[in-house]
Amino acid sequence: MFWAALFDFFCIPFIVFISFMIILSAVNKSVGVRRAYVKLLLKIFEFGRLSIESAAKERQKLVGDTIFNNSQERKLDEINLSFCKKTGRTIPTTNGNTLISRDSVLLPTSNEPAASDIESPPKDEEMRFNLEKCLDYIKAGVESIIEDEVTSRFEAEELKSWNLLTRTNRHYEFISWKITLIWMTGFAVRYFILMPLRVFVCFVGVYVAVVANSLVAMIPFEFLRHPCADLSFKITFRIMTRSLSAVITFHNTEYKPKGSGFCVANHTSPLDVAILSTDCTFSLIGQRHGGFLGLLQRALARASPHIWFERGEARDRHAVAERLKQHVSNPNNPPILIFPEGTCINNTSVMQFKKGSFEVGGVIYPVAIKYDPRFGDAFWNSSKYSMMQYLYMMMTSWAIVCDVWYLPPMYRQEGESAIDFANRVKSVIAKQGGLVDLVWDGQLKRMKPKKEWRELQQVEFAKRLKGD
Template structure:
């Protein structure tokens, strides 16, 4: 290469390096400064409002296409009237009532049958019993109540994401294709690099500030510095995810030296909650990227990390929980009693361990809006880095956090009943389905005790039938004797 060519190459390389540095500087200022000040510039919420309009147009486009096809196939088919898909309508389309159709257990169906068929002849009851048990078993095989809790939510419109596509690409018109390509370019060429840089800034901030906090000797100063380092770190991470979080009933915010329990959808639950106030975490020690993150957090905040062998010793876990809650300087301990990530349509069985160690908990319900991106982490399908790539290339993460009043364990109330009561409150606040099943069933077989409970429910149905029949026979015999006398 000639000297002129080298000079030209160096000139353009210098421009490129300066552009990248300015780009990173602008991003850092737009994410770091508002995070330190605890302020929002409002860009993310305006962005969400614009996405609502785009999704409304895409959904209406689908409705018009389907209507046109119906009219082509039948001249009598009525034209669907155009209507605006509002934010409330979008929430309704993804509510548990529309996503999960089967929300009745065998025992609930049994109560309905006891009320409806007891007056019928014996041969009719026998046939209906057989059909009832067969249909219940077939429904459980086709779509049981547990498996559907571990599939990503499906929306009845289209949010222009191929990963949640309910619309065939073969049917895309010219305008829809242009919008989809524009959205793809926006997410991968603009949003993704931006969020990646912000995430790197957050990691650097966490390493630097938490390393500094760890060497501060003065106790009260160290606590204040740790609070500031934690909250700013999570605010930066929130911006890296493009997350918009709405907090409700903040007067019920968990206090230090307490336990906070919440439904579990993703590892991002920690960021969603800690964006508002820091929490202490409890869980198993991990390796890889998650393990690196755990070690950085433990430098300035008291968390509880267990080895896999220690988790099997319930007494060790209980003692550490009580020790943590006894110190009012410790952040509230954030626990996800489900023990696994669920797709944010249901709340599965809470483990009783965390409710044995304390008599006071702060319940929190977290509800994500699937229209902007799927927050659910299916760990059996995606690794952590793959999942984060899906999050970074989604439109946004939109969540609502509902703080519930503190709940106390009642006199003579068992830990299991206390856990179920908290679970019910969380499900009701978040608009989720309250399930009785253990989330670990996606990895293990059903316990014999749970099988016996179903058998007892079925036996109760038949026993009530026999009791009713005996009473009816006794009543008929009494009336017959009265008539004879």
């Protein structure tokens, strides 16, 4: 009797909630709970920001008073020091150290040449290069040491204000008892309420993907199988994004990809696929995986055309290009979703696009994705975190909030190279998403610069030295 009552009290409402969520995902509707949740988070963040600023002002005031008191103490110390020197007494010390301590400064020894050793300067016609040409390289080198334009794109994006989530060494959570209470409450909500619920909803999404796509694959009529595959594809990813409390805003939906071709987007996270797939059906391309991703790949491939490569086959550019051409040549196939950067960038910039998908031909549908880092860092640093670690971090974040812009379709112009076309598409995406347009290859995250690049830099450096 007790267990039956417990089941009625907990399980039945939960089953109704999951069923209701699946129905909303199928019709692509929302009751506004997630957006209200995001608005509440913004108010909490604003309260935290004001509390941190007021605490910082009080600290500055305290430091100012301390400086004033220290200045008075220094004047007394100077008087005592002068008195000790005049009377010959011992200079007082503090905690065994000298009263006035300074960092030792190492100065270079003077090795100035004699006048007879100085040779007369060479004539202008004897000068083969201008030494000032090197200063630009020195300046660039120092700037790279201070802030490297490449490696900084593979670290978490810096936030202007604390979101009660980012791990810092400033201990913002202990500024006041109110902030501490909010931080502890948020920790409990994220780890003990949201995380278990999100994990369960994610598994529901995978289960729906396996069952729905298996049923769609059994439909014998092609005219009926295509719309059913389209619906099952979208429902799968809508449920998965709901497991992360995702709030997605789509702009310029009139430019949504239609028909075969390539949908090209900047790449921040594996979640990019799920976010874009909630609004449009795509054919996915990638390497075959095992485990969780492999299960999802096999489920999706049952009902719709996707391109999965074996590890060795994916390195064969000609084989990849041939399969892409075969896919886009069929007007009934959905557009292929491609991330030409080839790696995840930290939501601040767009790096070099690989030219492969731009050589095949066909229409290109550019898409810009921009995440709001205040609610969670969507960037996946694959060299630091595994896929399971990344999913764990996403499940314990506040939410995933992002904007998606569909851009007008683009075509390769006559006489335009694939590289120029890729750069043109990249600049359009960067401008729309408010991202920095960089020329560097994202694969520098994992490997050294190519030999050809170093040789080009050496040739350019030699030309400058010669004054060409």
